[in-house]
Amino acid sequence: MSDYTANEMMSIAAARALRNDDICFVGIGLPSEAANLARLTHAPGLTLIYESGTLATKPDVLPLSIGDGELCETALTTVSVPEMFRYWLQGGRITVGFLGAAQLDRFGNINTTVIGDYNDPKVRLPGGGGAPEIATSCGEIFIVMRQSDRGFVDKIDFFTSLGHGTGGDDRLRTYGVTTKGPSRLVTDLCIMEPDPETKEFTVTSIHPGVTRTKIEENTGWAVKFADEVAETPHPNAEELEVLRALKARTAAAHSA
Amino acid sequence: MSDYTANEMMSIAAARALRNDDICFVGIGLPSEAANLARLTHAPGLTLIYESGTLATKPDVLPLSIGDGELCETALTTVSVPEMFRYWLQGGRITVGFLGAAQLDRFGNINTTVIGDYNDPKVRLPGGGGAPEIATSCGEIFIVMRQSDRGFVDKIDFFTSLGHGTGGDDRLRTYGVTTKGPSRLVTDLCIMEPDPETKEFTVTSIHPGVTRTKIEENTGWAVKFADEVAETPHPNAEELEVLRALKARTAAAHSA
């Protein structure tokens, strides 16, 4: 079972974190791929919500945008965007928010706004979109992101979305945020979880075939490993088959 | 054409005040009767909105409650009650609000809350309902109410809904309310309009067969008459016929 890519391992490891009774606020791209894989494998009862207003949607192909027709057509119902952000996200109805990042620090704070200075940026990124409030309103946050020392940095250039702030209980103490925050980070190399005390992301599971050195080389801070580090279970046949079929259907649909 | 009642004259006089392009927020009872009569006679384009959420409704019989099925079935569409009060009323989309009252003063301030002291009332009335915000959010307010010295009082026991306050520019100056406020009061005896300066309700038209003395006897303040007082035109045959048919259909429907 070594016939899979690191990206496939990442999506599968991310999908596994979702539970059957989760209500998941899904971002486009990797989060959407992982969330739909979970729904099509071990978590058929998983409820997927996209910020376009589609509640409990079951797309057959992955959407390219956050509001493809597929999402509405397979949804339980579709609400307005103000209702989505007010009643469903801010209302505390979401158990898991799934985020990606351009830059990430060891405490799960996220930058998707600018590289460089805000008023004179080197690169202007797309911006926060739903993320600033997803990060604080959902029960907990899963982050899925390819690991590299350009993305996993010691200091992010801009705090788009709050993770654990400066660590410890900063999230609650300084910002009054009572939700759990980033509880899991899934990359193409490993899984990290916040240290219970410091809230610093700590490697708890390494994907098959990946070395500690490779993880260290691709992390912009001195990465910590938990006392007991597991090996992430290989993708199983069903996971790979379902993921590949999903991606093949998607590719066909989007090139039409 | 004297074969009609004072109540019929009141409804017909109230209906005549509505224009074809008005967007009217309709209360139950006399306002609903007058507004539907207008729609069925001279103002077929009149848009009726009931606080239950029914937009542009065209009931065939008068509703007993503010949310009878008839209203929804004949509406352009039906929105939630929060949307009705937030987007449509507070949003400034209504040109005319139609109110009734238990007690009314010369400046069109309305009491529908209590007779006596608020904390130890002689009679507890139903309360404000939509009226406090209808009174300030609609472009202007028409009041329709049977005239009597018990209802038309020198001092109301409780200020449920703002009219012209203490008169003059009090409405704008003290409360910052920029809408026009009560611009017409239709009773079973006459029509009153606010004096342009003082905003005190002044008789501008007297229904056929009614004397000034009768108006004075049924008003709890020293009622003023405009320099030129008109005689309200008699109900015409179409107005009477449509009103009576509407009331007959309504009576049959509600006793079923």
Place this chain on the structure above:
Amino acid sequence: MAEFLSLADAIESAISDGDSVAMEGFTHLIPHAAGHEIIRQRRSGLRLIRMTPDIIYDQMIGMGCADRIMYSWGGNPGVGSLHRFRDAIQNGWPGPLEIDEHSHAAMANAYDAGAAGLPCAVFRGYRGAQLAEVNPNIKSINCPFTGEKLAAVPAIRADVAVIHAQKASRNGDVLLEGIVGVQKEAVLGAKRSVVTVEEIVDDFADLPPNAVILPSWTISAITCVPGGAHPSYAHGYYSRDNAFYKAWDEIARDRDGFRAWMQEHVIGGGPEDFARHGKAAGGVAS
């Protein structure tokens, strides 16, 4: 996820003495069968919430279920007073009833804020209205951009919301159609919720894309009570029983007559009594 329960079990498990309870339905879809069950189970000390406490709350108040009521218009629409409600406030019968009185706009905004997870609702209201002077739950804030003074009221987040709806799917999702009132907001803002429905269907496959639906995971208990809104109505099922609303004025006028009627029709009844209203009225919405 919503559990399918009998009406008695649903009320038993969701509502305790002293709870704040929002039973909503703006003229349409009022959960009368659920109200009767609360009366039969002799709940007391409830803090009732409802924009328009009409017959359903007249009955519950007259039977001693409530200590307090938050409301914005208390009458029998188009008919007159609610005699039991008024008797409780004016004469303390069958017990004292504390009031928290608002305007419709305030309550609609407060439900909206409850669903939106906010601590308070901010709206342009109560200008020149004396209620703001006598009710300590009405405050104000100033817009930080324009300085305008706006009204503020606490969000409504009831312990329990109770509503009636047209349909539930076997999955436990609930559909409302027609005059949808503040029911969605009441449920989303509440800790627990009980929904009675006209019928349970296999799925919601043929609904329009923007149908008003409460997903299963926002609801605690669902129970099927055909006719359960009577004398209110269910769009697409049966019409409002306006004749009963008029008749209620006499039934509730004096204490003994009211108690006798309640004994016969509510204490001695059950949810199955509502089925005949669903069928009898026959006034299927066109």
Place this chain on the structure above:
Amino acid sequence: MAEFLSLADAIESAISDGDSVAMEGFTHLIPHAAGHEIIRQRRSGLRLIRMTPDIIYDQMIGMGCADRIMYSWGGNPGVGSLHRFRDAIQNGWPGPLEIDEHSHAAMANAYDAGAAGLPCAVFRGYRGAQLAEVNPNIKSINCPFTGEKLAAVPAIRADVAVIHAQKASRNGDVLLEGIVGVQKEAVLGAKRSVVTVEEIVDDFADLPPNAVILPSWTISAITCVPGGAHPSYAHGYYSRDNAFYKAWDEIARDRDGFRAWMQEHVIGGGPEDFARHGKAAGGVAS
């Protein structure tokens, strides 16, 4: 009341240089044909408002229509950057572009507040988010009941809202179905509004009771442009042209290529060009 006009007349009469213009559609029903007409009429100095300034604003910005933009996510969804948008912000080409950047929650609430006639929106947002430090249009208030600090942003009340919808009735009422986004709020909050539609029908007799409808008296001008959302889509008519969204990345990458494409397809085109997308795509929603 809505007037039925040609697209050129509708844009001409509703939009002037320097206006604040909200063109909405959350992925779905984006008013592309209207955007092209604005470009053809060489409007300039516009203060654009849009949650997700995707291709439509990339085109308008690249053609020099705008001075300022209020937005919350600026990218080509699922594809990458908006090259013209980025070139304007980073390099001031074809002119400087001032930004007023927000989160989606802030803009959704600001549209809601605009529709509700409020001066500002109050929501639980921007906690720990640095945008609140760099954007002076983000302030806060304290809940007068709990003391909680809540975010506040000015309500969005544009000079003109421009949207695309499925249907208008001859009476001038407009129906939206599917992902309805913030379009209703954008229109209700705006001084004027232009709506392009897929088709005009005699009436709305068979719609469900809670359909999303903008009444005629909330709209300034309606014009029928079949396919007018392309490469966005219209639920029930045609699908999103995802291949075009991917192709745009190359088209817009360099300035000359972009200008050549715009000259050929937009400056030299007209609303009738959109009809083939409506028909050609053929992907009627199931």
